Amino acid sequence: MPTMIQPLHSLAFIYLLILPAAAPAADRMSYLDNGVIRLGVNLDLGGSITYLSASNREESLVNNHDWGRQIQMSFYSGPIPFKPNGKEPAKAWEKLGWNPIQSGDFFGHRAHILEHRNDDKTLYLKCQPMQWPLDNEPADCTFETWIELADKAAHVRCRLTNARADKTPYPARNQELPAVYTTSTYWRLMTYSGDNPFTGGELVRIDRKLADGGWANGRATECWSALVNDQDWGLGVYSPGNCEFIGGFHGTPKGPGTDPTGYISPVRNEVLDHNIVYDYDYFLILDSLKGIRQWVYDHAPRPAAPAWSFLKDRQHWIYHNASDAGWPLREEWHVRLDQPDAQLVSPAFCCPADLAPRLRLEAAFTTAQKTATVFWRSGDKPFAEAMSLTFPVIGDGQSRVYEVNLASHPLYQGVISGLRIDPVAAAEQDASVRIKSISWQ
Numbered sequence: 001m002p003t004m005i006q007p008l009h010s011l012a013f014i015y016l017l018i019l020p021a022a023a024p025a026a027d028r029m030s031y032l033d034n035g036v037i038r039l040g041v042n043l044d045l046g047g048s049i050t051y052l053s054a055s056n057r058e059e060s061l062v063n064n065h066d067w068g069r070q071i072q073m074s075f076y077s078g079p080i081p082f083k084p085n086g087k088e089p090a091k092a093w094e095k096l097g098w099n100p101i102q103s104g105d106f107f108g109h110r111a112h113i114l115e116h117r118n119d120d121k122t123l124y125l126k127c128q129p130m131q132w133p134l135d136n137e138p139a140d141c142t143f144e145t146w147i148e149l150a151d152k153a154a155h156v157r158c159r160l161t162n163a164r165a166d167k168t169p170y171p172a173r174n175q176e177l178p179a180v181y182t183t184s185t186y187w188r189l190m191t192y193s194g195d196n197p198f199t200g201g202e203l204v205r206i207d208r209k210l211a212d213g214g215w216a217n218g219r220a221t222e223c224w225s226a227l228v229n230d231q232d233w234g235l236g237v238y239s240p241g242n243c244e245f246i247g248g249f250h251g252t253p254k255g256p257g258t259d260p261t262g263y264i265s266p267v268r269n270e271v272l273d274h275n276i277v278y279d280y281d282y283f284l285i286l287d288s289l290k291g292i293r294q295w296v297y298d299h300a301p302r303p304a305a306p307a308w309s310f311l312k313d314r315q316h317w318i319y320h321n322a323s324d325a326g327w328p329l330r331e332e333w334h335v336r337l338d339q340p341d342a343q344l345v346s347p348a349f350c351c352p353a354d355l356a357p358r359l360r361l362e363a364a365f366t367t368a369q370k371t372a373t374v375f376w377r378s379g380d381k382p383f384a385e386a387m388s389l390t391f392p393v394i395g396d397g398q399s400r401v402y403e404v405n406l407a408s409h410p411l412y413q414g415v416i417s418g419l420r421i422d423p424v425a426a427a428e429q430d431a432s433v434r435i436k437s438i439s440w441q
Contacts, residue, residue, distance in 0.1 A: 030118050034149040037286050039123075046102040046111030047125035047145055048072035052154070052235070054286055061182050061235050061286075065258040067110075068132065069181035071284070072102035073143045073158055077272045078170030084137060093133030098170075100129040100139030101179075107135040114142065123147040140164045153238075153295060157281040164274035169326065172318035174246075175272075176265040177239060177280045182227045184260035186234040187253035190289055191225035191245070193218055195379070195415040197350060198302055203289070208248035215246040215263060219380055219417070221350045224296045227262040228289050230254075236285035236292030238300065239266030243417075244348045268347055269318050273327035305356035306349050307439035316347035337367065337424050337431040344435075346419040353416050356440040357407035367395035367424050367431040374404055375420040376412065383420045387411050393423075399436065 028043045033055055040051030040060075049071035051060045063069045080097035081089050089096075090106055104110040115126040125145045131137040144159040158178065189206040206225075208216035221243050228234030239245070244267050251260030266282060283299075285292045308315035310333040314324075317333070322342040325334040335344065359374060373390045375383040391404045406412045423433040 030116060030123060032118070032120065032123050032147060032149050032154075034151070036152050037149060037154065039147065039149065039154050039284075041123065041125060041145075041147070042070075042103075043113050043116060044110055045070065045104060046072070046127040046129055046143065047113060047116070048103045049147075049156075049284075052284060052286070059183075059185075061186055063181040063183050063258060063261040065181075065261065067103040067105070067108075068101065069261060070103055071180045072178055073129070073145070073160070074099065074101045074132075074176045074179045075141075075160055075272060075278075076173040076175060078168065078173075079166075082131065082133065084131075084134070087134055087137060089131075089133035090135075096133050097173075099132045100141055100143075101132045102127060102129050102143055105130040105132050105134060105136065109136045112138070121148065152285055152287050152291070154284040155281065156284065158279065160272070160276070160278040162272060162274055162276045162278075167274045169271070169273065169323055171320075172269045172271045174267050175270050177242065177268060178265065178282060180227075180235070180237055180264045180284075182235055182262035182264075183258070184251065184253060184255050184262070185229045186227040186262050187249050187260075188228050188230075188232075188234075189216070189225065189247050189249065189262065189264065190228060191218075191220040192222045192293075193220060195221070197221040198297060198300075203293075206247060210248055210250040210263075215248045217244075217246045217267075219243055219348075219350075220245050220266075221415075222293070222296055223266075223300060224285075224292065225264050226285075226289060226292050227264060232289040233287070234289070234292075236283075236287070236289075236295070237264045237266065238283040238285060238296050240281065240283075240300065241349075242266045242268060242347075243350050244268065268316055269345075270316065271314065271318055276327045303350050303352065303355070305351050305440035306346075307437070308346075309437045310435055318345050319343065320345065331436065332364075333435045335423070335433050335435070337433060338427055338429050340427045342422065342424060342427070344421045344423065346438075348418050349416075351416050353407070353413050356416060357405070357412075358441040359404040359406055359419075360437075360439045360441050361402040361404070361421075362399065362436040362438075363402065364397055364399040364434040365393045365395045365423065366397040366433070367393070367428055369393075369395060369424045369426070369428065369431070371425065372402075373422045373425070374406070375422070376406065376416050377418045377420075378414050379417055383418070395431075399434070403441065
């Protein structure tokens with residue numbers, strides 16, 4: 001079973017559950033219906049998805065107990081607490097920091113639609129979200145959404161465009177991509193978390209309630225998870241290339257009212273620059289559990305050695321104890337290494353070691369030090385010295401291709417789930433690395 005943690009959103013949700021729900025939202029809706037599924041967004045709640053059902057059913061799977069539910073965009077960054085112009089966040093929410101969400105804020109102010117188009121094939125929305133912890137504080141960013149239906153699935157593309165006056169480079173934080181809440185009927189959280197994805201291996205049920213200490217945090221190595229009812233029918237969430245998620249259930253399964261809820265969120269740690277344009281997409285699949293998995297098998301690429309080219313963005317890599325030149329990248333990732341224990345960490349992935357024996361790094365090191373170190377991890381294990389290799393570098397600032405024979409290490413085996421590169425062993429003033437690409441041979 002996945003390891004369990006309590007992310008910030010879980011803490012926020014606990015407070016939400018013990019406070020009064022927001023007033024009912026106005027029912028100004030925009031729908032897509034292809035005869036198989038019907039999806040509706042609420043134009044008075046920033047275009048959040050508030051209705052999703054099979055076309056021949058009345059019941060919606062979406063939980064609308066308060067404006068922190070729905071299926072919606074939500075992002076996190078610093079500072080913590082976030083106090084624009086001295087405005088104080090609600091005490092219960094101050095640890096969330098900068099947290100724009102699509103529906104509205106905790107105090108009952110709705111997000112505003114800036115654009116809306118629906119030609120019965122593509123539904124487009126642009127909104128100015130609200131800062132959830134603050135009283136009537138429109139966020140310094142915009143959200144855009146494009147939605148299309150195909151058979152039993154909805155393809156949703158999302159974009160965050162930041163326009164923050166605060167140019168501070170805040171550390172990476174876990175992002176909900178997106179937040180998905182279901183009604184209490186859909187209470188069984190299912191996924192595949194093993195090391196042999198796309199082979200029909202046994203599914204696992206994530207039997208975790210929020211009251212147990214937080215949502216479950218784990219692996220979905222086929223990049224999907226689902227909340228289903230007692231008949232194994234429900235909602236699958238497929239996040240292309242993203243094999244980490246949080247989720248669980250709050251309250252009593254099949255309980256009365258709208259407070260009990262299922263929750264799924266594909267997640268990634270991301271740095272959100274003051275001016276970033278950040279895109280992601282996901283699919284919502286309505287079917288039996290078997291049908292959801294088959295849909296993913298029919299549409300998802302199979303595990304392969306990932307490759308990252310840093311032409312315009314960080315490719316979901318993050319830094320610790322370091323800083324970079326900000327967004328957008330200009331054909332390389334330029335990272336300053338003047339802090340102790342500088343680290344560059346990849347997004348989570350799922351790749352058999354025998355498909356990726358040699359790491360290829362195209363980079364320019366500027367340092368008096370002679371070596372760098374690459375770490376790898378398997379499953380949800382942390383990075384450790386035992387699973388690392390040190391390789392020589394030339395610190396003259398010239399771009400070179402470095403190859404590291406990871407397969408030469410006896411512990412480089414099984415399924416690899418992440419990389420970490422420590423470009424220097426110790427902090428060094430004016431040291432830096434400029435990375436053009438990271439790939440495998």
